[in-house]
Amino acid sequence: MHEISVALGLLEGVETTAHEQGIDSVRAVHVRIGAMSGIVRDALLFSWDAVTADTICEGSVLRVEEVPLIVYCERCGGERAPRPGSGLLCPECSTVAPHVVRGREMELVAMEVPQ
């Protein structure tokens, strides 16, 4: 359950910023999770509800933006999205494009709080 520690990391980040800005209630939290990060969205949502009980984030919505895997293909000279299950294979020319441009994200982006 990697997702529990990720959820705790998110909560810690939110609480730190909230504390700095005197915020005592959070309604929603926005995160970006890459396709290659190994995070299961439903497990993360479940974990979020569990770890936020009795915190300033209790009852808040976790909005997950899933970032697809994008690699840079040297042969094509451009960014490509490999087909699921094909590793880092360029879908255009079928060479391996080992440079991951996007898809490893695990980022806390923003929160929505009462005015």
Next chain:
Amino acid sequence: MSNLRVVAIARNLMLKNDAIAGRLRERFAARGTLVVNLLSSPGSGKTTLLEKTIEQLAARYAIGVLVGDQATENDAVRLRRDGVEVRQITTGAECRLDAEMIATALDNRQEERYDLLFIENVGNLICPAEYDLGEDLRVVLFAVTEGEDKPLKYPLAFNTSQVALITKTDIAAAVGYDRAAATASIRQVNPEARILELSARTGQGMDEWLALLQERISAKALAPAG
């Protein structure tokens, strides 16, 4: 609708781990310790490989081992022998080791002076791949029994490793292991990985693995941090 405002945070969740891993890396460089992080599914042969590796190298090098497991100490017990310090890190609910766990385990020791430190990660190919532990070499193992497309199912673990070890080759024929397919799927996520095939049980292929480690130990010992 307008009774909410958005507060930007912009925080990479891995920053804390990566910062601790960076400090570990400096410390290992200053001490000339080669650090090897072993990743695999449960049952791919990490502990057997370590047993045999330590058996061959313990006379020549000071070796430390950190073993991550969710519950038992069985692996650590198997690895303990004269001259080799083995420390168990019981991770409980956590499915992987992180840099803080490594720093804590090492801080409890007086001035460790290892030539070689193995970190046997929790048996899991997903979560451990995310966490830099300050290692020099990340080694991913998969056994001939596991299915040749494993690298495609767990691309990050294979993509972030410098060495891919295909283990249990002594039973390769019996299980219909397809070497070309296994190699191709590793290459598909990591064209540059060094691929070695071995059987820790029979010793087949172990020489190349041991030579690789010894070469890296020498290189690390001769290159202290500037």
